[in-house]
Amino acid sequence: MTVEIALRHHLGGFALDAAFRVEGRSVTALFGASGAGKTTIVNAIAGLFRPHNGRIVIDGEIVLDTAARRFVPAQLRRIGYVFQDARLFPHLTVEKNLRFGWRRTGGRAGTTYDELVDLLGLAPLLARRPAGLSGGEKSRVGLGRALLAAPRLLLLDEPLAALDATRKDEILPYLERLRDLARLPMIYVTHSIDEVSRLADGLIVLEAGRVAAQGSVFDLLSDPELGALVQAPGAVFAVRVVEHHANGLTKLAFDGGTLLVPRIERPPGTALRVRLRADDILLAREAPPSISANNVLAAEVISVRAGGSADADIALLCGNVKLVSRITRASLVRLGLAAGEPVFAIVKSVTVDPQLGLARGHAD
């Protein structure tokens, strides 16, 4: 599965000029401030917006090519779209909303209705009308409706932005489950770095209509240069559950070492994703002899980026995993850090994103 996108469009003072490629059955986050052109891009992919110039190829099929005057209308593209405001049909029950796309395009595909209703917990809502649903319920119905149309690509336009924090935590596990089960490429529009690091594999950063950076979430989020762009630097990487200790801690392993975190109820061998925020990593020149933190990792400085503020972001390599630490410029001078030098990263806190649910633990 490959999606190739190249778009150019001018509207008033806004100029969109973006080209990128999405490969495989993965989640690609389209990240940027509002007005960066995120929604315009997904609307063009869906066929809801016709750019001045552009070419979009999905799995070898050209759905847009302005040079050849080719434009496949939205209803023939088989691209699912989960809208920020859900856009449920008010005159239909939840069940009929769900079956809307399924009846038209989905019936022939393998998606089974009952399975998805079960997965999204929609059974109690089926007979109700959209007007009576909560924001979180509407999101789930919108998600189910799009998936039941058996799309070959799913676009999600800030599906959580209209929800409060509690509702977000209610929907995120469903999105994580879908990411793992749906085997469907997704393009996920967001301006939340938290959602990017929890859900996405690939990341495309948009700035004023242009692609400012593109790559894997693991590489980009730990890049101090980009960290400035996304405001909250931090590393995201994959780990494996090794064992559970009697003292209530769970040992996780990754290429650069091991981490001890408060017990996670997952069997050994389970793959998880962890996040280390730049603010939660302290640096030391020598291995600290006695310290309350459980997690001290040997690493190497890759680069030092001292911005305009009092802080400096230090990019580290720990095994093959990139980390980033934010220290003060005063500390930077005192430690005399430079690229290529060995350091010890003292991890104050690890955020573990299991496939289901969220656990944030302070392992100190």
Next chain:
Amino acid sequence: MLTAAESEALLLSLRVSLIAVLGALPIALSFALLLSRHAFAGRSLVEGVLHLPLALPPVVVGYLLLVALGTREPLGAWLQAHLGIRFAFSWTGAALASGLITFPFQYRAIRLSLQAQDQRLAEAAATLGAGPVDRFVNLTLPLALPGIVAGAITAFAASLGEFGAIITFVSNIPGETRTLPLAIYSALQEPGGEIEAARLAALSIGLALAGVMLAGFADRRLRAALEA
């Protein structure tokens, strides 16, 4: 309870109004769709012409119909000779006149309900595989239904009261074009017809009230059905 002539006038009024409303509905719907979705040169002129029956004296509408469709006029003669349709001095002419006069009621109600529709729902339907006709039948039309029904009932109630256009175009023929208002008028022309006129007037008031209340009720019920 009602005399033969009274029930004749009542049934004729109901038939004329029903045909008037049903005949004008698809035309009102088409114009409402056209004008709520598409911008084109001369749109405000078309809009003005569609509202003209509200502003014109009904006698003028009747006169224009007479000039266009009278049996001796070219169009009227052609319709009769080739299609066997005769509007002049016939109840169908009364229905045509009523339909024309009450057209703006239907047009406005449908137009407003179409304008109130969220176009982004149609986008959602498109991403779910629904083409233009599918979207119209399964989305636009059901969502516009409260407006369509309310407009039709209001037009029906207004049509029951049409007088000027009918009497000018198709005259006042008992059993053919003498609807309730014309029957009231005729009764008042006869010496001692005041009681008859009063009975018919009371009947008209009852019908109009029932119509307007039904329109409100239908509108509320349909809207509630959308939101429940």
